[in-house]
Amino acid sequence: RKEVEQDPGPFNVPEGATVAFNCTYSNSASQSFFWYRQDCRKEPKLLMSVYSSGNEDGRFTAQLNRASQYISLLIRDSKLSDSATYLCVLLSGGYNKLIFGAGTRLAVHP
Amino acid sequence: GAVVSQHPSRVICKSGTSVKIECRSLDFQATTMFWYRQFPKKSLMLMATSNEGSKATYEQGVEKDKFLINHASLTLSTLTVTSAHPEDSSFYICSAPGRLNTEAFFGQGTRLTVV
Numbered sequence: 534r535k536e537v538e539q540d541p542g543p544f545n546v547p548e549g550a551t552v553a554f555n556c557t558y559s560n561s562a563s564q565s566f567f568w569y570r571q572d573c574r575k576e577p578k579l580l581m582s583v584y585s586s587g588n589e590d591g592r593f594t595a596q597l598n599r600a601s602q603y604i605s606l607l608i609r610d611s612k613l614s615d616s617a618t619y620l621c622v623l624l625s626g627g628y629n630k631l632i633f634g635a636g637t638r639l640a641v642h643p
Numbered sequence: 644g645a646v647v648s649q650h651p652s653r654v655i656c657k658s659g660t661s662v663k664i665e666c667r668s669l670d671f672q673a674t675t676m677f678w679y680r681q682f683p684k685k686s687l688m689l690m691a692t693s694n695e696g697s698k699a700t701y702e703q704g705v706e707k708d709k710f711l712i713n714h715a716s717l718t719l720s721t722l723t724v725t726s727a728h729p730e731d732s733s734f735y736i737c738s739a740p741g742r743l744n745t746e747a748f749f750g751q752g753t754r755l756t757v758v
Contacts, residue, residue: 576749631747635686
């Protein structure tokens with residue numbers, strides 16, 4: 534079983550829509566989680582960290598469910614510029630290695 | 644924020660040749676750097692951890708003799724793809740952990756095409 538699993542999508546949504554991505558992880562000892570955004574042929578960029586209590590940054594809300602071992606990202610009022618691949622990432626134990634999911638592709642259309 | 648510079652951004656080489664990719668931390672010292680590979684529509688796969696002053700740690704299934712890693716200084720790590728083959732064509736990207744070890748600074752990536 535992969536350490537991090539995501540629905541690859543693509544999610545095709547109109548501007549202004551609300552869209553949610555889920556991600557599941559297999560290692561219950563994982564402590565730190567992140568959402569990264571990757572544009573085509575570019576390096577990943579940190580979108581936001583995911584905290585146990587849930588956190589919000591503008592139109593983006595991230596949540597963590599440790600009991601079910603999944604993480605979610607909610608994007609409200611989608612913009613064309615939100616089109617990208619969203620990577621679910623966790624920090625591997627004490628090695629400070631980032632483990633990436635395969636990513637979920639989002640396409641926002643006019 | 645911290646910047647990691649990776650060079651070259653794109654390279655095309657012939658089968659059998661070697662390609663060196665450099666990753667530099669520009670405004671901080673990186674005792675550790677991570678090298679990833681990403682195939683189209685796939686996730687970033689960690690290949691190895693580069694450690695300044697000691698040997699790199701390779702992930703399972705990664706050939707250390709094929710992917711030579713050298714961490715020559717606190718600001719430079721290099722990955723050399725030796726005797727490249729078309730199946731080595733991929734997007735290679737380095738990252739350095741930030742001070743808090745919960746963040747990562749990525750290089751811009753290198754798109755390698757072996758013909």
